[in-house]
Amino acid sequence: MSGAKSRMSRPALDKLLKDAARRRFDLIACWSVDRLGRSVRDLIDFLQEVRALGIGLYLHQQGLDSSTPAGTAMFQMLGVFAEFERALIRERVMAGLNRARSQGKVLGRPRMPAQKTQAIRSALEAGGQSLRRIAADHRVGLGTVQRMKASMPG
Structure with a gap:
C-alpha cells in the first residue's frame, strides 16, 4: 500500500x-x-x-x-x-x-505523429471496422481511438 x-x-x-x-x-x-x-x-x-x-x-x-x-x-x-x-x-x-x-522542455507524453492521426481518422470515417480493430491496426489504445471518434464532427 x-x-x-x-x-x-x-x-x-x-x-x-x-x-x-x-x-x-x-x-x-x-x-x-x-x-x-x-x-x-x-x-x-x-x-x-x-x-x-x-x-x-x-x-x-x-x-x-x-x-x-x-x-x-x-x-x-x-x-x-x-x-x-x-x-x-x-x-x-x-x-x-x-x-x-x-528551460523550454516540453513535458508530458509526445504527441502522436500527424500521419498516424490522419490514418486513424480516415479509418473512422470509412467505417466498416470496429474501434478495437482500428486501435490494433494502428498500434494505439482503444481509448485513443474513442477520443478521436468523439472529437470528430457528426
Whole structure:
C-alpha cells in the first residue's frame, strides 16, 4: 500500500479494515507509519478505527506498539513527520517541473505523429471496422481511438 494515496483509492486498506471488523486477526503489523498514510488526520482516524475494533497496531521500523499511551503519542508524531516528508517531496517535484518548463522542455507524453492521426481518422470515417480493430491496426489504445471518434464532427 502506498501512503501517498488518499483513503478513497486504497482498496487494500479497506479490505484490511473489513477483515479487522470481522475479527480475522487481533494485530496489524505494518512496516512503517508512512505505509499507512502521510496525512496526520488519516493516520489518527485509522488508529481510532483500529482501536475501536480492539485491534492492535505494531510498526516494525519504529518498534512502536499503539496499544500504549506512549506508543499512541509516538504514532501521532511520526504521522506529523510523514506528512511533512510528503509535502517536501511534492515541493521538490513541482520545483523540478517548473525548472524544466523554464528551460523550454516540453513535458508530458509526445504527441502522436500527424500521419498516424490522419490514418486513424480516415479509418473512422470509412467505417466498416470496429474501434478495437482500428486501435490494433494502428498500434494505439482503444481509448485513443474513442477520443478521436468523439472529437470528430457528426
